[in-house]
Amino acid sequence: MNVLSDNWDLIRDGFFTTLELTVLCGLVALVGGTLLAACRVSPVPPLRWFGTAYVNVVRNTPLTLIMLVVGLGFPKLDIHFSFITFAVIAVGGYTAAFICEAVRSGINTVPIGQAEAARSLGMSFTQVLTLVVLPQALRAVVPPIGSLLIAMVRNSAIASAFNVHDLFGTSAEMVENGENVLLIFLWIAIGYLLITLTMSALFAALEKKLAVAR
Amino acid sequence: MTQKATVLFDAPGPRARTRNAIVGAIGVAVLAGVFAWVVYRFDQTGQFDAKKWDPFQYSGIQQLIFDGLKSTLKAFALAVVFSLILGALLAAGRLSDHRPVRWAATAFVTFFRAMPLLILIYFLYVAPAKLSGWPSWLHWMNDPLWPLVIGLTLYNGTVQAETMRAGIQALPRGQSEAAYALGMRKSQVMMTILVPQGIRAMLPTIISQMVVTLKDTSLGFIITYPELLYTARQIGAVQDYGLPIIPAAIVIGAIYILLCIALSVFAVWLEKFLGKSRQGRPAKIETLPGETLAAAGAVSGDR
Numbered sequence: 001m002n003v004l005s006d007n008w009d010l011i012r013d014g015f016f017t018t019l020e021l022t023v024l025c026g027l028v029a030l031v032g033g034t035l036l037a038a039c040r041v042s043p044v045p046p047l048r049w050f051g052t053a054y055v056n057v058v059r060n061t062p063l064t065l066i067m068l069v070v071g072l073g074f075p076k077l078d079i080h081f082s083f084i085t086f087a088v089i090a091v092g093g094y095t096a097a098f099i100c101e102a103v104r105s106g107i108n109t110v111p112i113g114q115a116e117a118a119r120s121l122g123m124s125f126t127q128v129l130t131l132v133v134l135p136q137a138l139r140a141v142v143p144p145i146g147s148l149l150i151a152m153v154r155n156s157a158i159a160s161a162f163n164v165h166d167l168f169g170t171s172a173e174m175v176e177n178g179e180n181v182l183l184i185f186l187w188i189a190i191g192y193l194l195i196t197l198t199m200s201a202l203f204a205a206l207e208k209k210l211a212v213a214r
Numbered sequence: 215m216t217q218k219a220t221v222l223f224d225a226p227g228p229r230a231r232t233r234n235a236i237v238g239a240i241g242v243a244v245l246a247g248v249f250a251w252v253v254y255r256f257d258q259t260g261q262f263d264a265k266k267w268d269p270f271q272y273s274g275i276q277q278l279i280f281d282g283l284k285s286t287l288k289a290f291a292l293a294v295v296f297s298l299i300l301g302a303l304l305a306a307g308r309l310s311d312h313r314p315v316r317w318a319a320t321a322f323v324t325f326f327r328a329m330p331l332l333i334l335i336y337f338l339y340v341a342p343a344k345l346s347g348w349p350s351w352l353h354w355m356n357d358p359l360w361p362l363v364i365g366l367t368l369y370n371g372t373v374q375a376e377t378m379r380a381g382i383q384a385l386p387r388g389q390s391e392a393a394y395a396l397g398m399r400k401s402q403v404m405m406t407i408l409v410p411q412g413i414r415a416m417l418p419t420i421i422s423q424m425v426v427t428l429k430d431t432s433l434g435f436i437i438t439y440p441e442l443l444y445t446a447r448q449i450g451a452v453q454d455y456g457l458p459i460i461p462a463a464i465v466i467g468a469i470y471i472l473l474c475i476a477l478s479v480f481a482v483w484l485e486k487f488l489g490k491s492r493q494g495r496p497a498k499i500e501t502l503p504g505e506t507l508a509a510a511g512a513v514s515g516d517r
Contacts, residue, residue, distance in 0.1 A: 050245055062443065068459075157332045157333055168333055168336075
């Protein structure tokens, strides 16, 4: 119990940094992933090629290497941001590639008849997409995106290896201070579980809310 | 460039083709601009200096990278073997008829799936040194290879367990019912009927998870295990070569991408092969749209 009360400030700050990372990376990943998916299914070949190349390269590169390139490589290119921004670029950009694939396979679950019916009503590309296809795809896409975002929270721990003081960074600091290792990890694990279990509850609720009888 | 209609757009007519060409040209221009900016940045900061790239021609550095590759593959191979064994055990536990066994397996899977792998590995790494009462017969854990392998095993084992369980549970009920009707015992039904079919159905997913395992071996650099990424960082920190962190990352990144794509291609080929083979094809799994997607998500790996 002492480990928690003695290091309360440290753990609390770490927890909120992880929470901040979660929200920012989640936003970057969702927006970026959706844009990438739009590129990959667009009728414009160069955009499709770009989407495909991005997804294939990023999905097959370890996040740690991306973090290394962003965190240590960008400063070498004279691009300077705070460590948190670097972490958001790396983790968000990495997760975006996975979100893109989830969204794309979600679009593929929409029966082609839906789009054909919409087009025969005279809807434009934008209208078909925003009024007919994407709302239906969204429903199919919620569960996989939920598990991707939860994986993202776990992945965000890698950011601490590059000077971000999140929950994991906190644990490393406490280990240096000679606290009981087992208890430290117990509390850190509870911190992560708090975030991930809340998120899975939220996504389960969202899934229920969006569910329709088909 | 003629295109077929998809769920999203019709086969383009003349006006749409013009518009697509214009958007395409703008897209190419923007991408080329970004690329040119990156090249300019590289040039400005001297990333193209021969000094930074020469080291990769030295046999010593090449040997270092090769050793890193060997370490990565060693950790990967060990983790894959152990995680498949653990996955099979946990899947069996989760499908058990005995409630305590089922609960224990479920608790284990839930906990290790929620834990960040990095924390697990770091804990296993510091535990022997920092934890009083660490049994002395576990001294082999001091080698950073083992914390990495055990961490990877615990996490990927739970993911593989879930995949195997899903594969077995998705089989048509008739398969196990027919087997029970023939008078088989539960273990017989499992071993001779369900497992062979379930494994075959899920093999592509299992291999995709191996790609994740391969990528995750790079976490070893945090605990100073000398794998590829650690090597990249080492080379990138050499003052004499002008701190070639970016060239090193490009070289090592290319190796990772090739390894992972080779595994992914193998998974896709295997899926096609299993779909085509006439003998011993797994029973057709019927899923709802949502479930197919969940499986698709699983195919693309857990992260």
